[in-house]
Amino acid sequence: MKTAQEYMDSLRQMSGEIYFMGEKVENLVDNPHFRPHVNSAAMTYEVACDPEFEDLATATSHLTGKTINRFTHIHQSNLDLVKKVKLLRAIGQRTGTCFQRCVGWDALNATYSVTYEMDEKLGTKYHERFCEYLKHIQENDLMVVGGMTDPKGDRMLSPHQQADPDLFVHVVERREDGIVVRGAKAHQTGAANSHEILIMPTVNMRPEDADYAVCFAVNLETPGIMQIFGRQTNDERKMCEMDQGNRVFGIVGGETLVVFNDVFIPWYRVFMCGETQFSGMLVERFATYHRQNYGGCKCGVTDVLIGACASMAEYNGAARASHIKDKLVEMIHLAETLHTGSLACSYEGSQLPAGNYYPHTTYANVTKQNITRFIYEIGRLAHDLAGGFIGTLPSEKDLAHPVIGPVVDKYFKGVATFPTEHRIRMARLIENMTGGTAMVESMHGAGSPQAQRVMLLRDAKLEQRKGFARKICGIIDDEDQ
Template sequence: AISKQEDPDMYLRVVERRPDGIVVRGAKAHQTGICNSHEVLVMPTMAMKPDEKDYAVSFSVPTNTDGIIMILGRQSCDTRKSEEGADIDVGNYNFGGVEALVIFDDVFVPNDRIFLNGETEFAGMLVERFAGYHRQSYGGCKTGVGDVLIGATALAADYNGTSKVSHIKDKLIEMTHLNETLYACGIACSAEGHKTESGNYIVDLLLANVCKQNVTRFPYEIVRLAEDIAGGLMVTMPAEKDFRDPITGPYLEKYLKGVASVTTENRMRILRLIENLALGTAAVGYRTESMHGAGSPQAQRIMIARQSNIAHKKALAKVIARIKE
């Protein structure tokens, strides 16, 4: 139980209640994009028992509030990307999102910033509904990343001179099939949503969790096919500074060239982009975030079990089989 843990701060909790607000202590791990955010929104991570009211807390405060500390996470190949003048090695030049461990060192939260304060009976519902929205969104955001990765992979095939090979074409078709299936799940759970009493719309939670469950699987195959088509040079390519060097540069220009009509630099650029998308961080990359973002696979399976309504499905089968009990 949360309340029985050795270190009570391992889940964010209320340590003091005042007439004008609360004081909280704890941390939130691997928060994507938090350093670029004006506000931090805190929620519980699971259902709570009545004796865990200090952990049943939700609020929003500015990220520059006293007591909030952010410690940046490391990224794949981040030292190479941070070199002065880096361009090609950055991979995705237009986006540089990072994650951070966000620490709340006795942070004061005013009453008008508190959404949940000890009401343990609502913690589970809040988590389930938030997770539903987040898992719905993966049908869109991961599909967008997939579109770019498919396009980059198709360009790599062009630059490698293999785009007309039948098995390359078939692998690109398979990548598209998997990617559009993810998109279809995102559309489905949105279209099947319903209006709540407050006037807000809630997604179909079963389909949202099915969407995210697929996201924990399909991107791995999409990335595998991208790496297959791109070739090993994607991860063995020398650094950009070697390409710019007056001595080593001409050798790389000569020996790393693909088709004659494409510059070596452009071939290097597309391979670095594929590397960035396939192996990069959660904010930029694909695989690890697809697995753990918005909850790891078992979290969706728990929700699928709750939402699957097996009793109704049994009743349908009994009607068709003319079973009377």
């Protein structure tokens, strides 16, 4: 396993083509726009080397028998699924933001299961190839991006119908030694500071989309790959220590558009190529694994936010007011409801044909659907508790200024015994955790709300439910006899 320091050193040795604000980024690790995301991902390495977290953060590889970082593990039991959720919460409590590495972990588990079933049905050899790739990831403790979301162009058209054929990643050439791919993946969490990307299709496909039904892995330094790093709310604040709120770990994961300009992928890294009938299965597997997570990491992050709001109430002198306590209780209730959803889908998970374990689909979708609502409600309560100054605070430069600093210190004070600086720091943290980019991730990460509702309806067994109702109200028809 890599230490956090070794992870950072490995990034320093990488030479991927990454752009931000119109400029090529040469030293990502020491760049203030990237460093918080690097620190946050590094926590996934740090906890694995911490004896306190050994049980949660490490696992035994079912392929090699060696101890590995759990973020590279294929779940071997329901308990593994539960440990995943608890690990995500524990790291969320330490970073207060996204630590990025779950997406690739979910992609590994989804691809592991689907390649097995593809081989069983079609006689292909993808699973064996994938296991070799997995060993490479586990042995080198690499960070992998889960690359599913294509730019998608016109949402009503399938990949092959798009005016621009590159709006979904596709194969442009098949060679004896591999394939050449073109296109892009959008919103790729942690991609700038990852080693590898595992590409999966983003929609269910028909035979006409065969060139788009492609799953492969590639090192992010490979020629032809280019990344464009997205802006985040208030990202210029990363240049100031106090104003950014979460000075060490930043906001959300740091997402890039990853572009593939005719990139060569050798066959030994290709895990699906044209098998359109399995694209939907891969999308669903990845989505379910990923939706399972949200009552883990987001609860850990919410633990930090609840702590910030409780502290703010003390700084404001309002902590004993009954409505303040009630609002904190409401935040706790919402957070723990989310967590129970993630635990439930893990405990109720089942074994897939490949042998790995899979969360209960409905409960995982319910968890993510709740995230799209509860995180906003938690944010609303946090804004209520914090007070309006989280939206109007002057900068840390004003606080440090020889003339206006004492004025800021005087007029932004709450209870006399708490330093003004503490109140400002806590306000910035609440602002950071409840604004723009952080909230959008709760809505669209792991799929927009409608994507969960489609799966809830599909698995709803409505006919069975209608039968329950008919029986109870005394309607006996042919179906019930």
